[in-house]
Every structure is written in C-alpha cells, then in structure tokens.
Amino acid sequence: MHFAELSSPQVAALRESSRVPVLLLPVGAVEPHGPHAPLGTDPLISLGMCERTAARLADDPDVRVLILPPLSYGVTRYAAAFAGAVHIGAETLHALVVDVCTALADQGLPRVLLVNNHFEPDHVATLRRAVRTVESLSGHRIGHLDLVRRANALRLTEEFRSGECHAGRYETSLVLAERPDLVDTGRMRSLPRVPVNMPAAMAEGRDDFLAMGMEQAYCGSPAEATGAEGEATFDTLTTMLVEAIRDLA
Template identity: 70%
Template sequence: MTYFADLTSRQVAALHGDARVPVLLLPLGAVEPHGPHAPLGTDQLISRGMCERAAARLAADRDVHVVILPELPYGVTRFAGDFPGTVSIGEETLHTLLIDVCGALISQGFPHILLVNNHFEPAHLSTLRRVVETTESLHGKRIGHLDLVRRRYAERLTDEFRSGACHAGRYETSLVLADRPELVDTETMRRLPEVPVDLPAAMRAGAQGFLDMGMTDAYCGAPAEATTEEGQDTFTVLTELLVEAIRELGSTS
C-alpha cells in the first residue's frame, strides 16, 4: 500500500516510470459530533478505510497504481455547530485549499486525483463539486469525485443510508465498528433510541441545525442496531464503488 507522504521525493518522481497509471486518492471528511457514542472523526475514518481497502484490492493491478494522499479532516459543517467538538471551515477556504492541492499535483504530472468524501452536508458537497469544475477550468483536467449521494451509488448502499437518517446511526456506526471498534462507546450506543430524521428533507424544509431537526444528541437513525458485520459488508460495497471509480479515472487521458 502506497502512502504519498511516506515516499521520498525520488520515489514520487519514480511513479512516472511505472507502467501503471498513478491514481491519487484524497480522503475527506469533517470534525463534528457523531452522537454520544462515535468519534468526531467518523467521516474521514470511513473515507480512509475505503481508500486503504481499495488500495489493497488493487495492489497487484496491472493498470493502476493507487496512492493515498494525506487526508483532509476539516470540512463545511455548520449543522453541528451547537455541539462541542465541531470544527467548521468556510466554503471558500475548502475550495481554495483543494484547488491548490490538486493544482500542485497536476503541475507535477499527477492529474488522476480522486476525492473520496463521507461528509454530506449540502454546502460541503456543493463545494467539492465546484472544485471538480474549477480544476477542469484552470488545468484542463477533470479530477474524480466519488459522490455517494448520487442515486447510482446510494441505491447500492443500506436502507438507512437511503432514508437520509444516517448521521451517526446504524450505517455510520457499523462502519466505525468494522474499522476502529475501540472508538465506539458501545454501552452508550446500545441505549440510544432511534431518531427517525430525514436529513436532506429537513434541510430542504429550512432547518438550520441538528437541534432544529430534533437531533438533541447529534445523531439520527438507529445506532443501537449497528454491528461489525454490517460495517464490514458496507465497506465491501463502498470499496467496490471506489475501485470502479479508480478504474474509470485511470482510463482517462
């Protein structure tokens, strides 16, 4: 498994001599509360877990060489602002940072960059989509973005994910249990009642934060139903989606 930041400068240069196309994965997320039971870094933990599993899956691939970039843990996360631990950055900050990072890599001959994100606040997502558009405009290169809320991806994920009640619920908590179980307070998790909030619908209706939505403990869905097994199964699907995106991006000029 290749981590970009672990390489020397000469090793980075040597990637150009590889017959395989280097595809650089950038894990993204946010630092925000995920209920009283799951870690603040849940989103980037899931993104990183996807990247590592995809890199392992493609380790012997003849066409692509997967390289994992240092993760960017901060994102636009205003809806969780009423709770301790929320660290939000602005849309323009995120946009400028990602444009600069991608531009630096493209200028060195690494145009195959794939954004891997698991933080789904609308302002965050719209910024990532704008990063893709701006990069193409500035450099003539369209980087990749595995946009999991798009229907063609979401329909392959769990019922809770599709319901919109998936912030620190069964879906996300299961993924953390599968990857870093020591970070989940399972005693607290088992006592949490289901909170059936459709996040996208509540946002469209004008809710300004988790408290407005009735998420008094910064979660929705059913975390008490989370299992390691479901997390492993979901990671398998997420990895398949990412591998498909990597192959698609690696085949572009």
C-alpha cells in the first residue's frame, strides 16, 4: 500500500491498470501535544487514516490506493513557546506540496489527495492554496480532505466540533487506537479539562497556546480519551476518506 515500496516498473504499470491510481499524501506537523501525547500526533493520525483506507479498498475493482511518504512538518507557530515545535514557513510547505504533486502529474499520476490533521489556520490556508496552484499549473484537480470544513467537522466528535481539539479527548483517543505505547496514560488521566475554543480564541487575535490559556499545550479533556473512541473516530475518518477518493477517481 506504500508508494515508496514499489519498484519503478511497478509504478509505470499503474498508468496502464484498469484500476484508477489515487495517491494519498499524509500531512501533519511536529509540535507539542500536551505533556502526555507525542510530538508526531498529527502525522500519525493522517497516516493511520491512510493505512486503514488503503486496507479497506485493497480489493476494490475501480481504484488502487497508494500512500506517499508523509509530509510531517508544517506551519506551527502557535506552539513556539514549548520544546519540540518544528516550524516550517508557509512558502516552504506550499512549494513542497506543489512540487510533489506536479512531479507525479508529469508522469501520469495526477490524482493526489492531501490527508491533513494539523489545523493551525496558516497551515490549512497554505494547503488550500497549494491545491489551487497545482490545478492551475497542471490542469488536474487534486483532492484535499479538509476536516475543518463545516460539513466534515459535523461528522466528527462533540469535542472536535467544540473547538477543544488539540491533544484533548479527540486526538488522544486516536493516538491510543493507533500507538498506545506513545501515550503517557498515567499523566493523561491526571490532566484537568482545559475549556478553550481554539477557533474563537484565534478570532480574538490570540496567536499562541499560552495566550489562549493552554499552559500545558493542550485543550479539551485528554483524561476522557479511550482507544475505543479512537477506533470509532478512525472508522468515520476512513469512510470520509473513501468518499473523497471515489470523488477524485
């Protein structure tokens, strides 16, 4: 299911297959996710979505889903006060996405779908702009499962919809489902709820976690996270990604 594990002749054969190739590009950022969850939470969730989706469609007669190497660095200024945040500029991210998608389109593989789980506004805006740039340059439409779009967000958990979605119950549950060994569950269970509506705080001009009141780089209720909720959420996310793949194909 991983594009980089194929040989060159195998990739060339994709263009002649009766199954439409759709390439998933997992995107995220390396940044603090509270004192309990890993820095790589966002790309870990993106990759988990992609792998579950590729497995679900493994025998599909119409599409062949392959996962590109993840793009794990993103625009992440909000977490700058905490150790572990690795920020790249918006233009760097834009250029990377555009160059990868254009290179694939140039060799007859234009159907790329961005799968992102890092929701800092400048990061999301950059991905949306990259989609438009690729379409302008190549003439091909690429996909972007944009989870913060209202229609998508409404399908996710109550905490996600409330805006308390950084390293809280929503994200921590997903990590518990995918890599429970990376969560400090003892620390997690001791953490109080931090009721910060991140979109509302951003709209008020608060431009970092500390200004939002996220003194430990999380909001929401990580203590309530469970692997079972994470698996249920992954199932919803996988269904959404399957729909996006079929639309692009």
